[in-house]
Amino acid sequence: xxxxxxxxxxxxxxxxxxxxxxxxxxxxxxxxxxxxxxxxxxxxxxxxxxxxxxxxxxxxxxxxxxxxxxxxxxxxxxxxxxxxxxxxxxxxxxxxxxxxxxxxxxxxxxxxxxxxxxxxxxxxxxxxxxxxxxxxxxxxxxxxxxxxxxxxxxxxxxxxxxxxxxxxxxxxxxxxxxxxxxxxxxxxxxxxxxxxxxxxxxxxxxxxxxxxxxxxxxxxxxxxxxxxxxxxxxxxxxxxxxxxxxxxxxxxxxxxxxxxxxxxxxxxxxxxxxxxxxxxxxxxxxxxxxxxxxxxxxxxxxxxxxxxxxxxxxxxxxxxxxxxxxxxxxxxxxxxxxxxxxxxxxxxxxxxxxxxxxxxxxxxxxxxxxxxxxxxxxxxxxxxxxxxxxxxxxxxxxxxxxxxxxxxxxxxxxxxxxxxxxxxxxxxxxxxxxxxxxxxxxxxxxxxxxxxxxxxxxxxxxxxxxxxxxxxxxxxxxxxxxxxxx
Numbered sequence: 001x002x003x004x005x006x007x008x009x010x011x012x013x014x015x016x017x018x019x020x021x022x023x024x025x026x027x028x029x030x031x032x033x034x035x036x037x038x039x040x041x042x043x044x045x046x047x048x049x050x051x052x053x054x055x056x057x058x059x060x061x062x063x064x065x066x067x068x069x070x071x072x073x074x075x076x077x078x079x080x081x082x083x084x085x086x087x088x089x090x091x092x093x094x095x096x097x098x099x100x101x102x103x104x105x106x107x108x109x110x111x112x113x114x115x116x117x118x119x120x121x122x123x124x125x126x127x128x129x130x131x132x133x134x135x136x137x138x139x140x141x142x143x144x145x146x147x148x149x150x151x152x153x154x155x156x157x158x159x160x161x162x163x164x165x166x167x168x169x170x171x172x173x174x175x176x177x178x179x180x181x182x183x184x185x186x187x188x189x190x191x192x193x194x195x196x197x198x199x200x201x202x203x204x205x206x207x208x209x210x211x212x213x214x215x216x217x218x219x220x221x222x223x224x225x226x227x228x229x230x231x232x233x234x235x236x237x238x239x240x241x242x243x244x245x246x247x248x249x250x251x252x253x254x255x256x257x258x259x260x261x262x263x264x265x266x267x268x269x270x271x272x273x274x275x276x277x278x279x280x281x282x283x284x285x286x287x288x289x290x291x292x293x294x295x296x297x298x299x300x301x302x303x304x305x306x307x308x309x310x311x312x313x314x315x316x317x318x319x320x321x322x323x324x325x326x327x328x329x330x331x332x333x334x335x336x337x338x339x340x341x342x343x344x345x346x347x348x349x350x351x352x353x354x355x356x357x358x359x360x361x362x363x364x365x366x367x368x369x370x371x372x373x374x375x376x377x378x379x380x381x382x383x384x385x386x387x388x389x390x391x392x393x394x395x396x397x398x399x400x401x402x403x404x405x406x407x408x409x410x411x412x413x414x415x416x417x418x419x420x421x422x423x424x425x426x427x428x429x430x431x432x433x434x435x436x437x438x439x440x441x442x443x444x445x446x447x448x449x450x451x452x453x454x455x456x457x458x459x460x461x462x463x464x465x466x467x468x469x470x471x472x473x474x475x476x477x478x479x480x481x482x483x484x485x486x
Contacts, residue, residue, distance in 0.1 A: 026456045404434045
């Protein structure tokens with residue numbers, strides 16, 4: 001048996017998150033490639049060739065092409081009417097995957113994510129993402145490398161089977177393994193037992209792991225994360241400053257303006273701008289704003305105390321600049337107090353009733369569909385400290401001290417300055433008397449790629465080769481083997 005996890009063959013590790021996808025070789029300390037999970041696509045319509053015509057010969061039907069019809073010797077006026085040529089329209093989709101391709105303007109290009117609630121929804125796009133990763137970015141031959149792929153802890157059995165089917169039947173990998181990303185995160189910090197708090201772009205989750213196995217009754221996840229904060233920033237800028245972000249690609253020229261003055265810009269003349277592409281580019285700007293300006297209050301949120309903190313200035317792509325004080329603490333407070341949506345929503349609702357007609361409302365509803373989904377569940381959403389506490393309380397009582405002592409935080413949102421201090425301040429209030437210890441990688445890359453790093457560590461172990469599902473086993477036992485082995 002070939003030791004796929006040993007030194008003979010380099011295994012591949014593939015980790016798809018809601019915002020970024022990471023891939024590379026097992027045993028390395030950073031992924032070889034990182035690119036946005038969202039993809040661009042352009043649908044084009046093509047006319048399909050004429051359908052074959054039918055000739056009747058008694059009871060038999062003879063199929064022939066239109067060009068093969070015998071020429072009639074009768075005058076045109078006496079000839080029977082010939083059936084019109086039938087044509088059908090075929091839609092072909094061209095995909096654009098990778099940082100450069102998705103961020104370069106193309107007329108009529110739409111931008112979409114293949115994931116919903118952390119689960120793969122668009123399998124055609126998933127296949128193209130794999131193909132772009134392995135063929136164009138890593139430039140490897142899949143049949144020469146086993147593949148370890150991560151999954152969310154609440155993945156469905158059908159999705160797990162489809163992932164393995166894609167690996168073996170479409171890409172011809174010799175061996176495959178599917179591992180929960182929470183377990184990989186725990187491994188990345190050297191722990192087999194931990195409560196993994198993961199807050200990324202689309203999902204925030206709390207998953208208890210014991211001895212390398214996920215405790216399913218303790219899994220909690222909610223769609224309130226980085227994307228929710230970005231939507232809140234967008235609305236807050238509109239309400240407080242009456243400012244709408246202009247993305248980089250639309251700006252041809254700009255002039256320097258004084259602080260808080262309207263921008264002076266010249267727009268590029270572009271045709272075929274889609275709402276999804278425009279929103280994606282706006283969100284990129286707001287993501288930069290979120291990472292550079294926003295900060296979590298390291299103690300309980302109090303406006304009077306935080307108002308005296310220093311302000312930070314941010315300049316948007318169009319030249320508009322403003323100093324943000326209390327706002328930069330209030331915006332990420334959403335992670336700990338989801339009800340902070342209320343003050344923005346109440347203001348916006350009044351404006352919409354007065355200034356928007358029904359068509360505009362429908363258009364806005366289409367644009368902000370994902371955000372409305374979040375808002376409908378606002379009363380059910382809880383802060384990240386409550387998620388950790390509730391997840392641990394759902395586990396057996398003898399495991400709770402172990403989990404409280406091994407809280408591992410990961411994901412881009414945990415990089416907010418003050419996040420760990422705030423979590424360390426809130427948890428003892430929820431569980432007085434418990435010994436609480438929070439573990440977090442100090443390196444930004446490690447925090448964002450912890451799931452991939454855990455997979456890299458696991459797949460590089462020589463003893464791991466016994467766990468690979470080989471192609472022969474897949475052919476012998478079918479798709480159901482993944483539920484027994486992974």
